[in-house]
Structures are given as C-alpha cells and as structure tokens.
C-alpha cells in the first residue's frame with residue numbers, strides 16, 4: 001500500500017528513460033528494439049516499490065536472494081508477479097525456488113540442477129533456466145567455466161523440469177569498454193557454438209545499468225537493470241538474511 005508520502009513517479013520516468021536508451025542502442029546496432037527486453041532488478045527494494053513498478057505494467061522482477069523473493073511474495077500475495085533469480089544460488093534454497101520462482105538465470109552447476117529438478121518434481125512445476133557462464137577473469141564472479149558449458153548443457157537434457165532457454169553472464173567491472181564488450185561477445189560466441197551442437201538457446205541475458213548498450217551491440221536479448229530503474233541501492237535498509 002503506498003502512503004501519501006511515497007511518490008514513485010520517478011519510476012515511470014526512469015523506466016521510460018531506460019527503454020529509450022535501449023531502443024537507441026538497438027538502432028545503433030541495427031537491431032529491432034522488439035528483440036531486447038528489460039528485466040527490472042528489484043533487489044534490496046521493498047514490496048511497496050515493486051507494487052509501484054507493477055502499476056507501470058511490469059510483472060517480472062529480478063532478485064538475487066531467495067529470502068527476498070520469499071518476503072516480497074508474501075507481501076504481494078495474490079498479485080500476479082513473476083520472480084527471476086539472478087544471483088548465486090545455494091542448493092539449500094532449492095525448495096523455495098521450486099515453490100516461488102518462475103525462472104533461474106544463475107544455474108551454474110550440475111549439483112544445483114539435480115536438487116532443483118527433485119524439488120520441482122515435488123511441486124509438480126517446471127521453470128525456465130539460463131546457464132550462467134563466467135566470461136570475466138575476475139575471481140569473485142560466479143558462473144560456469146566456459147569449457148564446461150557443453151557438458152552441462154548435454155546433461156541438462158535429462159532434466160525435464162528445467163527448460164533451458166539460453167545463457168547469462170556478468171561482464172568484467174571495468175572502465176575499459178573493450179574488455180566489457182569482449183565478455184558479452186564471448187557469451188554470444190559460446191551460444192552460437194552450442195546452437196551449432198544442437199542446443200536451442202534463443203536467449204542471451206547480458207548487460208546491466210552501466211554497460212547495457214555494449215551488451216545490446218553484442219546481441220543481448222535481455223538486459224537486467226536495477227539502479228537505472230529503481231535508483232541507488234541502500235543495502236542496509238532492506239537487508240534480510242539469506
């Protein structure tokens with residue numbers, strides 16, 4: 001419920017601005033703007049902010065912590081909202097993922113797929129997944145090593161509750177746009193190679209607030225945007241244990 005003091009008009013302005021920048025990046029790259037969707041990333045923002053974004057017609061939100069999905073989906077019970085997990089997933093969160101989440105973009109290992117499959121069977125659900133690939137040399141980044149992608153995709157054919165739709169990556173955090181762009185190009189090339197091996201991978205989730213024009217130039221079909229839509233995250237304010 002929005003209070004009188006809560007003015008979320010900035011959300012509509014930010015959303016329109018991001019959409020316009022996406023369209024411009026598509027035109028610059030000679031791509032149809034209809035090919036690139038925007039996943040709003042609502043992590044650290046409370047359910048009242050998600051509700052205000054829903055009033056703009058958004059219904060699918062990226063989160064990096066399952067605990068946040070749980071608290072927000074409780075607060076928004078009865079609303080038709082879809083949660084997309086984009087952060088590193090521990091296997092002990094699989095039960096809540098199977099119950100509450102419509103898509104996981106951070107699938108990065110077989111063990112996680114096995115646990116998700118089992119939990120989804122119990123819930124009698126299936127979800128879309130993207131495989132997260134590590135395209136950056138940074139140690140801190142999660143994601144599957146590129147040389148293990150073929151084996152994981154082959155193995156995932158056996159998991160009927162996980163519909164593999166594409167790949168996801170985070171680029172290196174750098175002011176060097178060539179280095180950033182190289183990460184995105186690497187993901188597209190990996191996707192193309194796996195498609196040639198017979199895997200159907202139409203989706204490439206790459207690009208965030210600071211680097212999405214480069215990702216669009218390299219073929220992103222979906223960008224994940226937090227700050228540019230919701231503003232700067234005040235991590236302490238809404239932090240919940242995960």
Ligand SMILES: *Cc1c(COP(=O)(O)O)cnc(C)c1O
Pocket residue numbers: 041043064086087170207208209210224225226227228
């Ligand atoms: C937080 C996050 C984003 C969005 O980041 P912004 O820079 O705020 O747009 C995108 N992808 C992942 C995996 C994230 O964790």
